[in-house]
Amino acid sequence: MPQVSIYKTESYDPAQMEAAVRFHFESLDLSHLIRPDQKIVIKPNLVMKRSPDDAATTHPALVEAVIRQLQELGAQDITIAESGGGPYAEPLLRSLYGTCGMAEAARRTGAALNFDTGSCQIEGDGQVTRRFTVINPVANADLIINVCKLKTHCMTVLSGAVKNLFGCIPGLMKPELHMRYPEKEDFCQMLLDLSAALPQVISFVDAVDAMEGDGPTGGSKKHVGLTLCSSDRYALDLVNAAVLGVDPSDIITVRQSMERGLCPASLEDIELLGDRDALTQAGPFRYPRSKQTDFSSQFPAPLRPAVKKVTRWLQPRPAIRTKSCVGCGKCAESCPAHTIQIRERKAVINYQNCIRCFCCHEMCPKQAIDIHRLGIFDL
Ligand code: SF4
Ligand code: SF4
Incomplete structure (x- = not known):
């Protein structure tokens, strides 16, 4: 049975972040997955240059707490890497990391920031795509720590664990994939193929301040007061759907991951650890206005x-x-x-x-x- 841990985290106060991350590592027994010789990539959601207070991007306090926990467990090679929207170029990365608070998180912890704008191909056993071009640090990683931001999304309804991994594709290659898969169903199948082609992934969710409405950048901030974690990103997205208060079948990646046998059919088949009663406390999220209907x-x-x-x-x-x-x-x-x-x-x-x-x-x-x-x- 997949496990998802849930921890009430009311603010980005460093002590609360540290307690939350420690709880997630201990309850899911993640420490045995960390080794000193691993190349670890932290993949936050830095969709665009926005202040952490806007709730469009992963908060640096959570990234910092995750890095400190990894270091305590002996990890030595940790890099924060993201390919946001727009061109993938060093000056733009520098300014993205600065505005989103990642430069400061890296300085305080000694973790590296990725400025290598190269990319290479990885292969998987996908249903619509087998070969992907991904940014170098992701291709070379032994372990990806996927630190996503909980948001509603104009195209995919949920921006959660699976969708956040789309940021492993270099800059303007992302629009190419949108064009290759203009239908949402195909695009979401491609997201699942990408997720499956990547190295081992542990996912965290920053749902302290989330975003509802026209996300991932144009919605409104919604306080939820939770962090979540799992080494099963498909089960985690089903739990994310419960936090949003939306029908999981409205989230195409969740429905398709059920159809592929990657995700359990209901929450009953997931072991929820920690503050499970707090899951739906924030009430239903507003849907994006782009929600489409197919008659x-x-x-x-x-x-x-x-x-x-x-x-x-x-x-x-x-x-x-x-x-x-x-x-x-x-x-x-x-x-x-x-x-x-x-x-x-x-x-x-x-x-x-x-x-x-x-x-x-x-x-x-x-x-x-x-x-x-x-x-x-x-x-
Ligand atoms: S619509 Fe927005 S992104 Fe496009 S040109 Fe105008 S300000 Fe720039
Ligand atoms: S919604 Fe239409 S106009 Fe906007 S980026 Fe997509 S294809 Fe272009």
Whole structure:
């Protein structure tokens, strides 16, 4: 039976963080997985340059506590590595680590920050993708400590343990994968293939301050007061769904991991250690406004492609708030369909090619991209 540990963690106070991380390591008996000769990569969620107070990125206090615990257990080679949205280049990494508080966490603990922008291929036994290009520190790691941030997500509903591993793909190769798998079902299968191709992973969840609504960057902060941990990322995401208060079948990666036999069918089949009664204390999270509805399965098979086409056109879509747009071009840079142009210092979307991935919404530093939806989809 997979195990997930849950610990009430009301704030990012260092003493609370240390107590939480110690509890997770002890209750899950993780110490035997740590050896002095291992290359360990800490993979936080640094989706974009944002202050830790915005709840869009993993809080550095949790990363610092995890590093200290690993060091206490004898780990010597620890590197914090992330490939956020946008280009994967040293000056951008430097500024990302600085703003997100990782540079300070590294300085205080002596852990390294990754500035190697090389990448190499790894192979797995995937269902839709067998070969992935990942950033060098991940490819060379013996152990990945996946420190994700609990958020709702415009495309995948949940940004949790499995989704956080998408940041192992170098910068602008991420839009390429969005374009190769424009349908959510295929994209989520690819995420599961990537997760399975990686070396051993232990996952932590920063759900002290989480994000609800239009995550992963445009939602609102929601205090939950929990940290969670597991060496089973699929079971952990099922528990994350319970914290969000959403139907697990609404989270495609969770449903697909059940179908693949990677994840138990219900919480009853997971051993919950620690503060299990606190799981749903924060109440249901607001869904992202991008939540889509597919009516096509209710129609006879021959009509489904046409119904799909029509409903796709009516689905929520990104809309530029021209007053807030500063024409920086970050949306265009991250758009896998290359369907955004900057004209007269304002972004303009050609909806003909838009695949509704909401990468533009995710990467806009001015939150100048709204999500428009028709009332019928709110039913
Ligand atoms: S919409 Fe946002 S990301 Fe795009 S150009 Fe305007 S400010 Fe930049
Ligand atoms: S316009 Fe936005 S939602 Fe549409 S394909 Fe480009 S990034 Fe994705």
